[in-house]
Every structure is written in C-alpha cells, then in structure tokens.
Amino acid sequence: MSVSKGVALITGAGQGIGRAVALRLAADGFDVAVNDIASNKEKLEAVVQELKAKGRRAHYVVADVSKETEVEGMVSEVVKELGSLEVMVANAGICTMKSIFDSSAADFDRTISVNLRGTFLCYKYAGKQMVAQGRGGRIIGACSGSGKTGAPMLGAYVSSKFGIRGLTQVAAQEFGPHGITVNAYAPGPVKTQMWDDLEVVIGGPPGALEPQLAGMAALRKVAVPDDIAMLASFFASPDAHLITGQCINIDAGREYN
Numbered sequence: 001m002s003v004s005k006g007v008a009l010i011t012g013a014g015q016g017i018g019r020a021v022a023l024r025l026a027a028d029g030f031d032v033a034v035n036d037i038a039s040n041k042e043k044l045e046a047v048v049q050e051l052k053a054k055g056r057r058a059h060y061v062v063a064d065v066s067k068e069t070e071v072e073g074m075v076s077e078v079v080k081e082l083g084s085l086e087v088m089v090a091n092a093g094i095c096t097m098k099s100i101f102d103s104s105a106a107d108f109d110r111t112i113s114v115n116l117r118g119t120f121l122c123y124k125y126a127g128k129q130m131v132a133q134g135r136g137g138r139i140i141g142a143c144s145g146s147g148k149t150g151a152p153m154l155g156a157y158v159s160s161k162f163g164i165r166g167l168t169q170v171a172a173q174e175f176g177p178h179g180i181t182v183n184a185y186a187p188g189p190v191k192t193q194m195w196d197d198l199e200v201v202i203g204g205p206p207g208a209l210e211p212q213l214a215g216m217a218a219l220r221k222v223a224v225p226d227d228i229a230m231l232a233s234f235f236a237s238p239d240a241h242l243i244t245g246q247c248i249n250i251d252a253g254r255e256y257n
Helices: 016-028 038-053 068-082 105-133 155-178 193-202 209-214 225-236
Strands: 007-010 031-036 058-062 087-090 137-142 180-187 247-250
Touching (some): 007 016, 016 038, 016 087, 031 038, 031 068, 038 058, 137 155, 155 180, 155 247, 225 247
Parallel strands (some): 007 031, 007 087, 031 058, 087 137, 180 247
C-alpha cells in the first residue's frame, strides 16, 4: 500500500457519480469513506470492497445527509475509523420531474432537504473538522448545469442547485482563511440511474434520449460518471490550490460562463 494522501469522504457513493469519485480518489492515493442511505447499504459494502482491492483503507457510513445529527455523526465516525478528513465530496442528491403546478410543498421540501440542506451540513461539519485539524482541506459540492440555467419540470431541483452555487461561494470565503478550498462540479446529463429514471419519465423509444441530449452539446457527447470523477480528482489535487468558490461546467459544451 502506498503512503496515503489523506482521507476523502464521498456522500451518495453507492452508485453513479459518487461511486466513480470514490474509486478515482482511491486511485489517486486517498483512503476513502463512502456514504449513502440505508437502502443502498449493500451497494456501499460492494464499493468498499472495490476500494480495498485498490490497496486503500476504506469505510462506509449509512446516514441521511438531510439530518444534522447524522451528518455530524458521519464525519466523527470517519475521523475515528480512518484518522482524519482531508477531502469532503458532498455528492448526494435526488431529482424529480414535476411542473410547479403539480408539485406539492412536500415535494419541494424533500428535494431542498437532501440536495441543498444536505450540502450545507456536509460543508459545515467537514469544514469544522478541517479547521480543527489545522492543515486546510478540500470541499467539493455537486451542482449541475441546472444550477446555471433553469429548465421546465425541474423547479425544486433547479432551486437546490442554484442554492449550492451560492453556498459554495460563501463557504469559500469563510473557509479560505483556514486553507480550505470549496468548489463544485456542474455536470450536464450523465449516464447514471438518474438518467435511466429520466428516460422512463419522458417515455419514447429506448435509447432515444442520448442522441437528443448529445445534440445539444458542442462536442455532441453526454458524460459518464468517470468524467465527473476526473474533475473532482483535480479539485482535490495540489494543482487546484488557488481555485476556490468556483462551479465548473463539465458538460461537453452546454453551458457557458
């Protein structure tokens, strides 16, 4: 086993982008803790085995990121089990497609609770741990192209992702004096379980969604989870030490700043 670069914690890591980020950071030399909700426990266990196969220490924590006591406990458990926390990736998120007219307040609150409140809590407790350690750190959030341009049928999701952009800018300013950078990745469409769910909601012939969405991007492509993991890897690397408060598009050319 090579010398560890530190400990990274990734939420929503049972599948999709979170899993890809966990595996990439392990390949980069980090020991890795992964989190997801109870229904994804078996997937977390499988990810841990993949991480250990890469020669890294690994641990999983079942927790709901929308609940403050569980996020605080998650960070404490990771530090207890793996010794420290150098990188936090607040990746967990959910998405439902409904018009504003058809959405209940409960629908809206659930999305905001997981996506935005969960990111806030991860930033808060990871930041506090990093400040206590006194060595700086890297905090990474999951925004979206939908956090830069709104889209119909995604009122709650778009609201949560716009909020993550603002929260990332504020955290970068507050945490910066402690040597902590705070950035977010902003994917366009990514081929994950959320993609599969979207295909079901939209309907139409199987496989028709990909060429349609690819045609909206300059490179005529859609992303896979490993593409997003590459950007998270960069944010966590020494090369990104002067980048903070940013929300970087990784979408084959759909959104422009």
